[in-house]
Amino acid sequence: MSENLQSEIKAICQGSGNDRTKMMDIVRAVQEKFGQVSSEAMDIIAKFVNCHRVEVEGIVSFYTFLSKNPKGKVIIRLCNDVVDKMAGVGAVADAFKKELSIDFGQTTTDGKITLEYTPCIGMCDQAPAALINDEVITYLSTDKVKEIVADIKKHYDPSKLKHRLGDGNNADELVHSCVHNGLRKKGPVIFADYKSKAGLKNALAVSPVEIINVVKAARLRGRGGAGFPTGMKWQFTRAAVGEKKFILCNADEGEPGTFKDRVILTERADMLFEGMAIGGYAIGAQAGILYLRGEYAYLIKLLEKILKDRRYKNLLGKDILGKKGFNFDITIQMGAGAYICGEETALISSCEGLRGDPKTRPPFPVQKGYLGYPTAVNNVETLCCATRILEMGAAWFAETGSKGSPGTKLLSVSGDCKQPGVYELPFGIKVKDLLKEVGAEDAQAVLVGGPSGQIIGPNDYNRTICYDDLATGGAVIVFGSERDMVEIATEYMEFFVEENCGYCTPCRVGNVLLKKHLDKILAGKGEPQDLDALQELGESIKTTSRCGLGQTSPNPVLTTLKNFRQSYEKKVKKSPDGMQPTFDIRKALADAEKIANRQSVMFTK
């Protein structure tokens, strides 16, 4: 076994040129082959790529899709995001437990099937959903669980699972997935028909600086959430001094409730790769990396094929479209289940084969990014917008949308609404109008921008979705009248507690403390001062955290405290005697009473 391990890992490392920066690929391959990256495997990897063992271990312990301990051949990861819970994932979870006779976090005694929970997998519009290895299974029900488990036990090969096929490219033999695009509304920018190479041709007819000027004139802003002007980002990267430059596409899409890039990757990958080539030409890069979240592995064969086609058509590769000296190609880097890797500097770390830790800024990625070279990181949708801008012109693009936020925005809508799915709508749309469109006019609350965004109530439904008012990377989650907003805020805090990288104390510890206060309130033991504590602590975390995760993680609490204050106030009451209702002396003494083999005389009841 050990010899075998040695030779297999040697081959895997050699396949990646024994290159330490390809660590993600190496550990992913080892995990896939052996169902774990064992202690022994870590030593062997470290030896071949010539790094310290602890670096390998650091990576394995960081990403949820990697594990030191053996996992089953089949890993069922049931999504327990808030939206899935609202869609009844509880019953589905019980069904899995019953059919497999194991609990979550366990592996069947024959070592073949592991059952786990996972945060949002980008399928909120078809919840409850699960990943079974790389396969996505949507619209789960208790009956379906029975069928799936019976089917799996026949062959232990998730790719053989029988299921109906989704629409569009989901039905392509390279994808063969039951995922539906759920594309409810096509707009002029992303989902109108697109003829491959139209944008790239126009781009290559002008100079890089002119491209940047066009993108600036279109006032394109980043679609990943932060809304940074794309033209400026490209200009900075172009201007920065570096032997090489890179353009990275952020397809990590981990913000709960966001699933719009999924549809672009399925239906408009051509347009995306074209945008990367245009960006590459503009900034002077020869290489691009698409960072694809591990959960979207089911799309990789399709994406690889499209890349291959583009190389064949000379839309990638050497002297692209006859433009002498413009060489550009794209590789795909798979993630391994870590929300923080969507943060651009963490994404760069991950591409470099490191733990997905954010980096300290400055230097900004445009100055010193991937491997220390100037790097532009752009969202999937941003790059598609760039392609369309080069095709249709800046003025055409700026006609749609609002003044500060031109163009359209893909909104992925889920939760308590009649028509969940992806909508391409002009920026500046009122929340009220959006709710009408999706069939949720009686919504109690709407979360705009995912948990790092804002939870608003009916008083704010006249506000508009755009960078100057309610910014969003795409997520819109609707909550009906029966939902308890304190409970929802607590669920989202749980997400941030799990997903922060642990580097800085305000975020690592502060979010846990927020969650503790919330749990106390939900248990009916909260006091009015807990609300003040939540406010104060939330604000401190925001101002003292190092990266965007901690700077926004208290938002679910802070925005519900503001907009749903009564829900909190109903749950708290003043302690009459100044004692803490959460302190349980019996529980605190249980161990000692057992060890001493006597009962407390001081506290008899």
Place this chain on the structure above:
Amino acid sequence: MSKPKIATTSLAGCFGCHMSLLDIDERILKLIELVDFDKSPIDDIKEFTGRCAIGLIEGGCANEDNVHVLQEFRKHCDILVAVGDCAIMGDIPAMRNNIPLKECLEEAYLNGPSIHNPEKVMPNDKELPLCLDRVYPCHEVVKIDYSLPGCPPGADTIWQALVALLNNKPLELPYELIKYD
């Protein structure tokens, strides 16, 4: 008019915070003019004799007696101040919190490198208060009104806080008094 009363106690602390209180030097005479001391190690009064305006708590809760005393303080004092890091967050005694109680006791009484205990007896007199499963900061047991950070907070810090409380004035703590690095 009778003077307001003040009580102090050391729970799971090192008495360092009390030493810091004594560090106010001659101002202790002024303090005596302002207040009477009730239950406190300073005058060795063991039980409360009546209602107190202020209770100063040093140390967190490591055993049942600490809890009992802290609850008594809450019942008898209008204002409770957690003095020092042990009271505020458990601090050094709380380093045992990640180790199961049984292991801690065995290390302390049976297995520690400097232990001589051939009969392997674990102290277990009825008079000994039972340990809690972990060390609790005071605010997890009762409501705490104010916290004075520091290990220990300096004499001037404690003095300023007491004077402000007794005169019902806002507390002004200049940066030097709460700077610890």
